[in-house]
Amino acid sequence: MNKIAGWIFLFLLSTTSYADDGYRLWLKYDLIKDVAKRDDYVRSAQFIVLNGNSQILKSAADELQTGLQGLLGKSVPLIANAGNRTGGIVLTVADAPNADAQTLTSEGYKVLPKQNNIAIVSKTEKGVLYGVFALLRQIQTGQLVNNLSLTSNPKIQYRLLNHWDNTNGTIERGYAGESLWKWYELPATVDPRYRDYARANASLGINGTVVNNVNASARFLTDEYIQKVAALANVFRAYGIRVYLSVYFPAPKTIGGLKTADPLDPEVRKWWADKTKEIYTVIPDFGGFLVKANSEGEPGPQDYGRNHADGANMLANALAPYDGIVIWRAFVYKADSKADRFKAAYEEFTPLDGKFDKKVIVQVKNGPIDFQPREPVSPLFGAMPKTPLAMEFQITQEYTGFATHLVYEAPLFKECLDTDTYAKGKGSPVSKVIDGSLHGYTTTAISGVANTGSDRNWTGNPMAQANWYAFGRLAWDHTLSSEDIAHEWIKMTLTTEPKAVKTITDLMLRSREIYVNYNTPIGLSRPWSGIHFAPEPWLEKSSRPDWTAIYYHRADSIGLGFNRTATGSNALAQYRLEVQQMWNDPETCPLPYLLWYHHIPWIKKLSTGRTLWDELCTRFYTGADSVGWMQQQWAQVKPAVDPEIFADVTGRLITQHKEAIWWRDAWVLYLQQYSRQPIPAPYKKPERTLDDVKRLVDIYQLR
Numbered sequence: 001m002n003k004i005a006g007w008i009f010l011f012l013l014s015t016t017s018y019a020d021d022g023y024r025l026w027l028k029y030d031l032i033k034d035v036a037k038r039d040d041y042v043r044s045a046q047f048i049v050l051n052g053n054s055q056i057l058k059s060a061a062d063e064l065q066t067g068l069q070g071l072l073g074k075s076v077p078l079i080a081n082a083g084n085r086t087g088g089i090v091l092t093v094a095d096a097p098n099a100d101a102q103t104l105t106s107e108g109y110k111v112l113p114k115q116n117n118i119a120i121v122s123k124t125e126k127g128v129l130y131g132v133f134a135l136l137r138q139i140q141t142g143q144l145v146n147n148l149s150l151t152s153n154p155k156i157q158y159r160l161l162n163h164w165d166n167t168n169g170t171i172e173r174g175y176a177g178e179s180l181w182k183w184y185e186l187p188a189t190v191d192p193r194y195r196d197y198a199r200a201n202a203s204l205g206i207n208g209t210v211v212n213n214v215n216a217s218a219r220f221l222t223d224e225y226i227q228k229v230a231a232l233a234n235v236f237r238a239y240g241i242r243v244y245l246s247v248y249f250p251a252p253k254t255i256g257g258l259k260t261a262d263p264l265d266p267e268v269r270k271w272w273a274d275k276t277k278e279i280y281t282v283i284p285d286f287g288g289f290l291v292k293a294n295s296e297g298e299p300g301p302q303d304y305g306r307n308h309a310d311g312a313n314m315l316a317n318a319l320a321p322y323d324g325i326v327i328w329r330a331f332v333y334k335a336d337s338k339a340d341r342f343k344a345a346y347e348e349f350t351p352l353d354g355k356f357d358k359k360v361i362v363q364v365k366n367g368p369i370d371f372q373p374r375e376p377v378s379p380l381f382g383a384m385p386k387t388p389l390a391m392e393f394q395i396t397q398e399y400t401g402f403a404t405h406l407v408y409e410a411p412l413f414k415e416c417l418d419t420d421t422y423a424k425g426k427g428s429p430v431s432k433v434i435d436g437s438l439h440g441y442t443t444t445a446i447s448g449v450a451n452t453g454s455d456r457n458w459t460g461n462p463m464a465q466a467n468w469y470a471f472g473r474l475a476w477d478h479t480l481s482s483e484d485i486a487h488e489w490i491k492m493t494l495t496t497e498p499k500a501v502k503t504i505t506d507l508m509l510r511s512r513e514i515y516v517n518y519n520t521p522i523g524l525s526r527p528w529s530g531i532h533f534a535p536e537p538w539l540e541k542s543s544r545p546d547w548t549a550i551y552y553h554r555a556d557s558i559g560l561g562f563n564r565t566a567t568g569s570n571a572l573a574q575y576r577l578e579v580q581q582m583w584n585d586p587e588t589c590p591l592p593y594l595l596w597y598h599h600i601p602w603i604k605k606l607s608t609g610r611t612l613w614d615e616l617c618t619r620f621y622t623g624a625d626s627v628g629w630m631q632q633q634w635a636q637v638k639p640a641v642d643p644e645i646f647a648d649v650t651g652r653l654i655t656q657h658k659e660a661i662w663w664r665d666a667w668v669l670y671l672q673q674y675s676r677q678p679i680p681a682p683y684k685k686p687e688r689t690l691d692d693v694k695r696l697v698d699i700y701q702l703r
């Protein structure tokens with residue numbers, strides 16, 4: 001009987017541990033199997049010195065104890081003073097004239113050898129917490145810690161997740177279940193998961209979270225919701241994370257009973273000042289407001305004949321007594337079939353450069369359109385020298401295959417950050433614009449639209465955890481490489497077995513380009529069906545002209561692509577001269593951007609030696625085939641990876657392959673109507689007809 005009970009216990013244990021593998025993210029802290037290595041760590045981690053009892057220091061010590069307990073299989077005691085003892089870890093908040101702290105900014109940390117101990121030093125408790133995670137990361141990735149010497153300062157001040165979560169628990173563009181925030185239960189019931197969310201973010205250095213959708217409900221500003229958000233803030237505070245709210249601009253009317261929301265109206269201004277005061281009374285470290293205004297039907301200051309700066313400055317004024325900021329989004333465009341949507345943000349915002357209050361940051365999406373699998377950088381990054389600009393990346397895979405397609409986003413983020421804007425001559429990359437170093441902005445920020453949800457593994461596709469991870473790591477230090485970040489994440493999350501690490505890294509690094517190839521190669525964009533998932537390049541009618549596909553690709557009997565040169569929309573003129581030169585000439589424009597800027601004849605020979613048509617077909621076919629390669633690569637790592645995660649990713653890759661072929665067929669058959677060219681050898685004509693694919697997409701979109 002006992003034996004049976006024992007078996008049942010073991011069985012339960014093993015199943016829970018599988019299920020937990022996804023839940024624990026990169027903070028797994030499993031026992032290090034290499035005994036020699038483990039002993040080495042044990043010698044350096046015999047005790048933890050914790051001097052002080054602030055919430056954040058306590059979180060740091062807790063995490064260190066939990067991590068070491070798991071990794072070393074041994075509980076490590078906390079003591080208040082090292083005395084003469086050596087071989088421990090000393091957490092130190094360095095008071096002013098401490099030599100070790102001199103090169104540190106407020107959130108930076110050092111991990112260094114000190115009197116035969118490992119010292120984790122920072123000017124602040126938050127920095128100590130980040131240092132603890134850095135030390136754990138070293139151990140998790142199998143690096144030596146004796147004589148370890150790390151110095152790290154975050155390059156960007158506000159490192160935020162933006163959640164597009166609604167009051168009813170849904171998430172706009174969320175593919176991993178419902179919202180993490182259980183609004184109906186809050187504030188009385190506080191899910192322990194909020195703490196794990198905070199730990200995961202703090203481990204990356206994320207220090208703020210906007211908890212609700214930019215298409216905001218005014219309810220978030222009611223007392224009822226402020227209390228709920230305060231309950232979240234109470235959990236996050238212990239991990240150095242501040243909460244922010246997206247605001248509905250006409251809230252003074254909808255919940256305040258005023259007749260107007262005009263930002264220059266004294267009553268409206270008073271309403272916001274009072275509301276802000278109310279928030280700070282309940283959430284003393286509230287981070288500030290995020291605003292989507294006069295964009296995609298959301299109301300804003302223009303409804304009252306005012307501009308974005310008037311709206312943003314009014315909120316900045318309300319925040320003036322507090323340490324909070326206004327993040328005003330530049331994602332704007334008007335429904336005008338004659339205009340080029342590409343140009344809209346630049347046109348609306350550059351005249352306002354220098355007119356924003358110093359508490360305002362203008363948040364710009366990485367590209368001028370909308371989070372496409374590949375976009376050129378937004379021209380705004382090179383054109384707002386007097387306004388701090390925040391970067392907005394999308395971690396959730398709205399346009400990169402939801403939670404089924406494996407797309408590692410670090411290369412996409414890096415491509416944008418590394419692009420030279422030439423704003424102050426050569427060597428003015430986007431990264432230096434947003435980290436403030438180029439124009440001397442003192443306020444700097446970066447946001448990632450979150451891909452988390454209530455799914456047990458947080459992100460739906462377990463591999464998408466890497467995108468959350470990569471965003472956070474790059475927000476802290478944009479000089480890290482995609483490859484190094486992938487290595488870290490894999491070793492902490494999936495396996496440390498060297499061959500498997502290499503195979504998975506390779507797979508991840510190639511995944512985005514593979515997706516681009518079957519989805520939007522050579523500068524195509526926005527061929528989406530309404531839900532932004534299935535191919536619908538044939539879409540010609542929609543409620544807005546710029547929500548059709550034809551608006552973007554402009555296929556005709558001559559060729560394909562959007563002419564944005566001087567003979568077309570002239571959007572290129574929004575960039576600095578050197579950037580224009582990079583893209584202006586169809587003969588020299590790099591292929592990834594070609595159709596973003598040029599209408600190219602089907603039979604035109606490209607730099608690859610193939611005609612446009614043949615090149616497109618090559619990309620669609622090799623892209624779809626490469627998903628087969630991804631499946632083979634993944635199959636090889638089976639022995640090294642948790643069985644449940646292995647099976648989950650295997651299943652998603654099967655779906656991805658099927659859908660990649662679907663994309664290929666849709667594009668090839670649709671474009672062939674215009675090109676009237678045969679599909680080049682060795683590729684075979686799709687077995688289905690264009691009507692077959694259209695029907696498939698129509699059915700896909702039925703409710």
Ligand SMILES: CO[C@H]1[C@H](O)[C@@H](O)[C@H](O)O[C@@H]1C(=O)O
Nearest residue numbers: 164172173214215292331370
């Ligand atoms: C929150 O709305 C989103 C919308 O769902 C998305 O399809 C669009 O791309 O971008 C919008 C935005 O960024 O405001």
